[in-house]
Amino acid sequence: MFALNGIFVMSIAWISLSVGAYLISLFAYQKAKNHPAMHPLIGSTVIVIASVHFWGIEFEAYQQYAWLLAFMLGPATVALAIPLYNQLRVLVRLGWRVVLPICVGGTLAPLLAWISIYFFDTPINLQMTMLVKSITTPLAMSTAQAIGGVASLAAVFVILTGIVGAIFGPLVFRLSGNHSHMAQGIALGSVAHAIGTSKAITISESCAAFATLAVCLNGIITAIVLPLLFG
């Protein structure tokens, strides 16, 4: 009973610490006017890793204590059906004109990434993980696992990809002569997933709506196709 109590107390302590680290990082992110390089996940991760190190517990132990937090990623991903449902009308109206670029972006991003690491004699788990880098983190983590990649590496690649996409988005749009907010949203969502979408929100509402559509569609298609190819 005492041991059980100990785990319970430790779980509450580490979950609170993680949430606290997130809130501090979120505050810094908002202070920096939502700059992609200040993404709250970076700060939260640094704080949590430093704390785990400071208290000298094993990282596996931390992951056991914070079990509930990791579990909630599943139900949160299920909730993605709601924004997708809200954009369904647009999807039906524009049909292939939105589906095609999302599929092209969703195929090109992993393919180019994989080609670039293939020639460096990288281990297969690294290569498999790179294939999921352009889809939303929760789907990327479970898909990476399904095809022989590494979930935590997937999360890191996905976040970094999103940050790169969000930072270079405006420049790329100028260079590619893209002045349509709808088209910008599709590019941001299908290559830079949720971080791209948070950039899209600062451009316009329709940009954000198309980015959301692209994130959901690309995530779902990739998560279905990759396990069929490599599972």
Add this chain to the structure above:
Amino acid sequence: MTIPSKIPNISSPFIRKVLSKILVLAQGVLGIAMLVGIFLFSQFVIYQLELSFPPALMGIGILLVGLILIRRVPKPLILGATPILQHMVVFFIPAIVGIVSYVDLMIAFPVALVLSIVVSTIASLFITSWLSAKLLKGQQ
């Protein structure tokens, strides 16, 4: 469990305010419980059928079909989903701290990682942006 959808007629504005807050909270909790239920159900089915397929993806499918059938998003789901979608990042933390075990692997291939994460992302973004701008030209 049923939650009254309207606040009973009470004259005190303070009590009304507190009651409506509790009502919103209860509906949000109910919404999150629905999402957890769908996720657990998907996990159970995938485990039983021994599929290699993310359970959350099946959950998205189930919820989407449900929403299409009832043709609207129930209020508890909106209230429950909004905060967890907005603060989803907090749920990534336990997985991402696992990165400490892979630091050596990442340091071993610096050029490959920069190429695949920075260069290829910009290239894909450029092509997708160009193509979608072409296809959506003149669309409202």
